[in-house]
Amino acid sequence: MPTPARTTKLDLDPATVKHARSLARKAGRPIVTMAKKHTTVAVERATLRLAGLGGADEEGTPWVNRLMDTVRADVGLEHGVSLPVWDALLRGEADDLTALAQKAAAGSVRFRLPEGRDAARARTASRRQVARGIKTVDKRRIERERLVKRHGDAPRQPWIYLIVATGDIYEDIPQAQQAAREGADVIAVIRSTGQSLLDFVPEGATREGYAGTYATQENFRLMRAALDQSSKELGRYVRLTNYASGLCMPEIAALAGLERLDMMLNDSMYGILFRDINPVRTFVDQRFSRQVHARAGIIINTGEDNYLTTADAVEAAHTVTTSQLLNEYFAKEAGLEDWQLGLGHAFEIDPAVPDSFRMELAHALLAREIFPKAPLKWMPPTRHMTGDVFKGNLLDGFFNLAGALTGQGILLVGMMTEAVVTPWISDRDIALQNVRYVMEAAGRLHEDFHPAPGGFIVSRANQVLAESIELLDRIVDTEHGRGLLDAIADGTFGLMKRPADAGRGLDGVAVKSSTYYNPATEILDAKEAL
Amino acid sequence: MTTESTSPIRPYGDTTGDGMVQLSFTLPMPHSKVADGSAVQLANKMGMDPALVVHSKPMGPDFTFFVVYGRVNHLVDPSQVTVVERDYPLLTPKEVNAAVKRSLRRRLTVVGACIGTDAHTVGIDAILNIKGFAGEKGLEYYRELKVVNLGAQVSVPELVERARTEKADAVLVSQVVTQRDAHLLNTREMSAAFRESYPSDKRPLLIVGGPRFDEKMAAELGVDRVFGRGTTPGEVASFIAHKLAAGKAA
Numbered sequence: 209m210p211t212p213a214r215t216t217k218l219d220l221d222p223a224t225v226k227h228a229r230s231l232a233r234k235a236g237r238p239i240v241t242m243a244k245k246h247t248t249v250a251v252e253r254a255t256l257r258l259a260g261l262g263g264a265d266e267e268g269t270p271w272v273n274r275l276m277d278t279v280r281a282d283v284g285l286e287h288g289v290s291l292p293v294w295d296a297l298l299r300g301e302a303d304d305l306t307a308l309a310q311k312a313a314a315g316s317v318r319f320r321l322p323e324g325r326d327a328a329r330a331r332t333a334s335r336r337q338v339a340r341g342i343k344t345v346d347k348r349r350i351e352r353e354r355l356v357k358r359h360g361d362a363p364r365q366p367w368i369y370l371i372v373a374t375g376d377i378y379e380d381i382p383q384a385q386q387a388a389r390e391g392a393d394v395i396a397v398i399r400s401t402g403q404s405l406l407d408f409v410p411e412g413a414t415r416e417g418y419a420g421t422y423a424t425q426e427n428f429r430l431m432r433a434a435l436d437q438s439s440k441e442l443g444r445y446v447r448l449t450n451y452a453s454g455l456c457m458p459e460i461a462a463l464a465g466l467e468r469l470d471m472m473l474n475d476s477m478y479g480i481l482f483r484d485i486n487p488v489r490t491f492v493d494q495r496f497s498r499q500v501h502a503r504a505g506i507i508i509n510t511g512e513d514n515y516l517t518t519a520d521a522v523e524a525a526h527t528v529t530t531s532q533l534l535n536e537y538f539a540k541e542a543g544l545e546d547w548q549l550g551l552g553h554a555f556e557i558d559p560a561v562p563d564s565f566r567m568e569l570a571h572a573l574l575a576r577e578i579f580p581k582a583p584l585k586w587m588p589p590t591r592h593m594t595g596d597v598f599k600g601n602l603l604d605g606f607f608n609l610a611g612a613l614t615g616q617g618i619l620l621v622g623m624m625t626e627a628v629v630t631p632w633i634s635d636r637d638i639a640l641q642n643v644r645y646v647m648e649a650a651g652r653l654h655e656d657f658h659p660a661p662g663g664f665i666v667s668r669a670n671q672v673l674a675e676s677i678e679l680l681d682r683i684v685d686t687e688h689g690r691g692l693l694d695a696i697a698d699g700t701f702g703l704m705k706r707p708a709d710a711g712r713g714l715d716g717v718a719v720k721s722s723t724y725y726n727p728a729t730e731i732l733d734a735k736e737a738l
Numbered sequence: 739m740t741t742e743s744t745s746p747i748r749p750y751g752d753t754t755g756d757g758m759v760q761l762s763f764t765l766p767m768p769h770s771k772v773a774d775g776s777a778v779q780l781a782n783k784m785g786m787d788p789a790l791v792v793h794s795k796p797m798g799p800d801f802t803f804f805v806v807y808g809r810v811n812h813l814v815d816p817s818q819v820t821v822v823e824r825d826y827p828l829l830t831p832k833e834v835n836a837a838v839k840r841s842l843r844r845r846l847t848v849v850g851a852c853i854g855t856d857a858h859t860v861g862i863d864a865i866l867n868i869k870g871f872a873g874e875k876g877l878e879y880y881r882e883l884k885v886v887n888l889g890a891q892v893s894v895p896e897l898v899e900r901a902r903t904e905k906a907d908a909v910l911v912s913q914v915v916t917q918r919d920a921h922l923l924n925t926r927e928m929s930a931a932f933r934e935s936y937p938s939d940k941r942p943l944l945i946v947g948g949p950r951f952d953e954k955m956a957a958e959l960g961v962d963r964v965f966g967r968g969t970t971p972g973e974v975a976s977f978i979a980h981k982l983a984a985g986k987a988a
Contacts, residue, residue: 482891483891
């Protein structure tokens with residue numbers, strides 16, 4: 209996404225910003241080291257998916273789960289799934305992965321950890337097959353670039369981001385196409401509630417979901433094909449978003465890469481804080497999924513807005529900045545580039561607080577100036593949407609104005625009926641009318657908007673940055689514990705306390721053995737051209 | 739404070755008794771004069787007469803959105819309205835502490851959570867966190883209350899389990915998300931689980947709250963109390979103290 213040239217408006221000291229980044233690096237590095245030493249069932253299953261294993265048994269348990277579970281029971285998780293699986297294939301246990309998974313489920317194959325030449329052969333064979341999947345991801349990326357060129361890109365920034373969520377993919381499709389016609393540049397299909405806590409990815413086209421639609425490979429394919437049609441019809445490439453989060457984050461990232469999704473919600477800490485997923489599991493899964501996103505040319509959206517739904521948006525403003533800095537560090541470490549970082553933040557200050565809009569501008573501009581090249585994701589008010597739809601519409605107008613004034617990259621359209629009903633067709637129409645009016649009336653107001661030097665906005669932004677540095681200082685102060693993991697355990701973010709040895713999915717984590725091998729990580733780590 | 743009117747009244751636009759209301763809705767038909775006429779017909783059938791379509795706008799080729807203003811002839815009789823009035827005295831934190839001390843001779847344990855997949859802890863936090871809500875401190879502030887806030891997305895079995903291990907006297911559940919009646923389904927599941935795993939006289943007080951609950955639904959949902967929007971920590975604390983003191987007396 210091209211970013212207009214801008215000069216600094218907040219008079220941030222470059223040395224201070226640099227210092228904040230170095231603290232984030234210091235806080236994040238031990239996490240990366242830890243992540244590299246572990247693997248998870250989800251990372252291994254994602255590897256199998258990249259190798260082409262899909263489908264599910266009669267009960268709906270995916271073959272990747274069946275195979276993974278059997279391998280784990282026979283040889284453990286710590287060596288990775290690849291050596292035992294391709295060793296079995298080379299031994300002639302089955303002709304392909306699906307047949308092997310079926311035999312594994314029936315209990316008619318035993319896995320072993322190959323050694324010596326057998327191990328070398330299994331390594332080569334697994335690498336060859338997984339490379340094919342990664343090559344498909346590469347092809348999808350090129351395909352996207354070609355389609356954006358052919359149909360044209362979104363006409364302006366911020367990109368307008370709309371949500372559909374009926375639970376039925378065949379209902380979602382016409383709704384998404386209608387939303388695109390009405391002006392959406394990005395369609396997000398909300399997942400069925402609770403999918404993040406499933407330790408498997410459901411299979412096939414799904415017609416029943418709970419306040420959302422299941423993320424499945426087939427649903428991804430169907431929706432992307434429908435939006436390709438819309439892109440052609442509308443003469444602009446309409447992007448598709450889903451969620452690489454929860455217990456299957458790496459697998460969903462792989463499926464997104466294979467089916468050319470364009471954006472994925474992918475926060476480094478969201479699962480830990482809001483889904484009570486084990487921190488180690490999350491960081492390991494997150495690193496792998498971000499490597500896939502980097503490769504696939506997918507823009508990630510981080511979830512800082514969520515902190516402000518649980519904590520006070522003024523008091524917790526610096527935790528957003530801190531998390532953005534951490535998300536940036538983890539993203540870049542995994543190979544994502546600036547244009548892929550949809551760092552999140554939100555318009556959630558209590559409108560009853562005096563100068564609330566000036567503070568919103570300060571916070572939004574702070575993110576803009578710390579991350580000048582990132583397409584920031586700007587999230588609408590939810591917490592102070594009360595059911596007073598008239599006031600809500602006004603608040604959304606101010607949210608849109610703040611977005612325009614501070615050069616946000618991706619604008620999630622706020623609904624005046626937030627907290628009342630799932631959006632009606634008229635709610636969406638009124639919301640888009642609101643966005644259009646503000647963008648047409650004031651879309652380029654940022655050119656004239658220069659907060660007074662030393663004024664309220666400038667001082668507030670500098671204050672939040674200073675508080676964020678203080679917080680990072682406390683996190684990296686190793687005298688008081690294990691850094692970021694302890695900060696998370698103490699409830700630093702979103703006021704949720706999440707200790708490293710608790711939470712969901714911990715039993716799916718293992719320390720890698722000395723013979724661990726994973727062809728996907730090998731290729732992704734080396735950023736190897738295939 | 740104004741005293742509530744008990745005589746029948748009509749909606750008020752700008753003159754007493756004018757009966758004016760506003761309404762907005764969508765009809766699944768293309769924008770046209772017929773569409774406007776259809777909107778008037780609907781408003782008439784709803785009792786608005788005269789009804790004036792002040793705004794109609796196409797939303798895509800197949801839908802039209804309307805704003806209608808008009809007069810209704812209906813009378814509202816406030817004396818016939820039933821609501822859940824507070825049937826317990828509002829106590830100060832000090833009085834709550836004293837009541838708990840007197841009746842239990844130990845601290846009272848409150849376990850709170852957002853159940854199901856609801857991640858909106860704003861409600862439960864407003865009641866439990868020391869920061870509180872509407873100028874009142876949360877339950878954590880009360881010396882005689884031990885608060886265990888489990889946070890968001892707690893499963894029902896998990897909640898029951900924690901309530902048991904903490905020997906909870908009261909369980910507070912907040913539900914904000916209401917898509918497809920999730921708040922009602924979750925609450926019923928929760929109350930059923932508690933009934934199943936506790937003898938009826940040992941079951942903790944079950945309290946549920948959220949902006950979209952109907953306060954009259956307590957019995958139907960199988961809980962002891964439903965709190966709607968705008969409930970303050972003091973009201974919840976007073977209710978708990980009242981129920982537990984009453985329970986001991988009985």
